Amino acid sequence: MKCLADEKRYGERQDGFSCQAMENGHAYEPFARKFYEDKYGVSVEQVGFIKMGQIGCSPDGLVGDDGGIEIKCSEGKSHRKIFAKKKMPTIHIPQVQGCIWVSGRKWWDFVSYAPWEQEDAFFCIRIERDDNYIDNILKPACEKFLQDLNDLIEINDITKRS
Numbered sequence: 001m002k003c004l005a006d007e008k009r010y011g012e013r014q015d016g017f018s019c020q021a022m023e024n025g026h027a028y029e030p031f032a033r034k035f036y037e038d039k040y041g042v043s044v045e046q047v048g049f050i051k052m053g054q055i056g057c058s059p060d061g062l063v064g065d066d067g068g069i070e071i072k073c074s075e076g077k078s079h080r081k082i083f084a085k086k087k088m089p090t091i092h093i094p095q096v097q098g099c100i101w102v103s104g105r106k107w108w109d110f111v112s113y114a115p116w117e118q119e120d121a122f123f124c125i126r127i128e129r130d131d132n133y134i135d136n137i138l139k140p141a142c143e144k145f146l147q148d149l150n151d152l153i154e155i156n157d158i159t160k161r162s
Contacts, residue, residue: 028073032113033061035122036069044069050102055097055142057102066106070096071113079114083123094138096127101134107162 033044040162044061061069070092074082082089088096088110112123 011070013151028113029060029071032073032111032117032122033069035110035113036071036109036124039122039124053100054146057097057099058084059099059103062103062105063109067112068099068103068108069106070099070108071111074112076113076114076117079112079117080120081124082112083120086123086125087128088125093133095129095140097133097138098142100129101128101138104131 020128031047035041035045042063043092044063047059048063049056049058059068060071063069072082072092078089092110096110099105100108106129108127110125113120
């Protein structure tokens with residue numbers, strides 16, 4: 001959170017975190033998007049960062065007027081688990097519902113793509129907008145985060161002046 005506070009205070013972007021899953025995403029996401037488009041006969045619009053006040057998201061793409069897509073290029077074991085359970089891991093609920101909320105969409109397709117898996121390389125499940133989750137869990141969590149962030153910025157500013 002300190003890096004984000006510094007970015008907000010000084011207006012300069014800090015170097016970000018990276019891991020193998022993120023590297024896989026950068027390398028294989030275009031192939032997953034193309035596979036999705038071909039499979040479902042749709043076009044995915046790539047967009048940048050979408051803002052709603054102080055909250056924002058970076059969708060992997062928007063689909064039509066109502067949907068979007070989140071692509072995960074999961075490691076083999078993670079992908080196989082997703083494929084076997086036929087559901088999105090709960091760890092991704094805040095991200096997907098957040099994208100739905102910020103973008104004003106009705107649904108989001110969660111995709112797990114692992115081209116190194118000989119069989120079952122592609123998995124997709126549609127996640128519907130959950131206003132109860134958004135209103136009662138996500139919005140309060142974002143409000144708390146923003147308050148904590150603003151408090152940290154204020155504390156740092158007071159400390160610097162002392």
